[in-house]
Amino acid sequence: MARNLAASLAVAGIGSSAALAGPERPPVCALVEKAGADALLSVPFRVVDGRIYVDARVNGGGPYSFAVDTGASGMGRADASLVAKLKLPVTGAAETSDAVASARVDTVRLASVELGGLVRRDIEVMTRDYSSRMMPEAAFAGILGRAFFADGLLVIDYPKQRLTFTRGPGLARGAAGVLGYERAFRVPVTIGAISTEGNLDTGANVSFVLPKPLFDRVGGGTVAAAGDGKLSNTAVKTGSATLRGPFRIGSATLSDMTVRVSDKYPELLVGAHALQHFALLVDQRSSSVALCPAGAS
Template identity: 60%
Template sequence: MACAALFGTAHAQTPGQAPDVCALASAPAGSWRVRVPFEVIDGRIYVQATVNERGPFRFAVDTGASGMGRADSSLVAALGLAVHDEADNSDGVTTSKADVTRFDSLEVGGLVRRNLEVMTRDYSGNKPPAEKFSGIIGRDFFNDGLLVIDYPNTTLSFSRSLALHEGQAGVLPYERAFRIPVSIGNMQTTGNLDTGANVAFVLPEAMYTQVSRTPLEKAGAGTLSNTQVQTGRATLHGPFRLGAATVSDVEVRVSDSYPELLVGAHALQNMTLLIDQRSQSVALCP
């Protein structure tokens, strides 16, 4: 969750023409290995999961989190899990050490992953009760199929029989998960899709000055996994174009410490997001 606790923000969405690939999200029920509802709180999405055949527990689905998952310290205590190692944990600005524990199994909607090494820390201790969670589903949990996050219908689906293919209309390739082509007005860049960040967009200050002359308002500190960064805010017309989707007149956060454009949950929450890590492809459907 690279941008886990940055401040929430408003957004505006302009519908576009959905390409044919977006019809995959409406494939028949038999096409899906997993099809479960999710909650949306401050843009972030939460599903029910079981750990070591116990639960259910509330888990955030976070495309900004590497690996199979994370365990909140409350879950480690509740299940009596042992901490047995350390691992490097980067939030995009700094890297620190995090404790590591093991899940015998992690299950979402009937999809089970076994013998998982997961990082653990106090992810939700300071959050209000409505936002607390027991763990995080990382992007590798869905790395062998097509993941569909349908925000308007609050449904998460996963299929091994359906796929995105390079060259399909509306399909965006990526090299590093999940950095996709994004345009801001006439400027072309790349943006990191992060469903765990409760913002619309975070821009490096050098990028913001290329697309706007509007002075920034002070917005206080944004909290990343390991770091606090000072941020400013402004409303940016854009438009931001992400595949077939367009977002305009949106509040953005700006930091001279953040290294890249981040596309957060508030920019995505009126779209359907399709991710196929087998072909390193993404589609965003308005």
């Protein structure tokens, strides 16, 4: 449904070891440089446990710390702390899903949200208390969701810690290294010889989460107890394991990854601890994404 705003998996304490493949520069990496030259906005970002944080202005005030989350649909979210600070009235309600459970939450209206040279006006966003459940360094005033960047090319360059957005030339669906999607941002992934689909989610502080049936299909192995994976509306028990892979996502290859395994989580999730080795390009105009390996952009 239009207001079904899926939230990100938030599991703390995940380590990963990655072997990046291939010295060749994928052709799609040229767009990272071109986006910088044509940028409507180009801002640095901070990384806390894999998640991306930028400084944005809200209703002309701030700056406030916002997370950039490709796992969040809609324009974004407002933390309860921001709503209280700006004395924003509740304007409605909406349903949120974390892929396992749903909940009803309030919505508020923001007159403007500005990041660099990009301004969105009169937007309705969900609000709830996110930050009180986080470590102080990970707290935020809000989230920028994928619709905030829907009309151009978004480049999240993890190695350089820079976020760029342009309405210039973007990804050509079907080109080398470019992955199309039907549902944001589920793209083809191979694990060893097994082909599947994975959800690219910059808001999830994990490398990969595999449903147990998929884990068994790709070779499985010993799974150690790893505690609960905390979702927005519930929690699921998870285990920890190491998978040789390799994991292949377009031009990106990762091996020897520490992953989470869950009986309850319904899909392969590709989180920030995997994506942080690359520049991630997202072009919602052509419903396509690409990954550019570190050192190739």
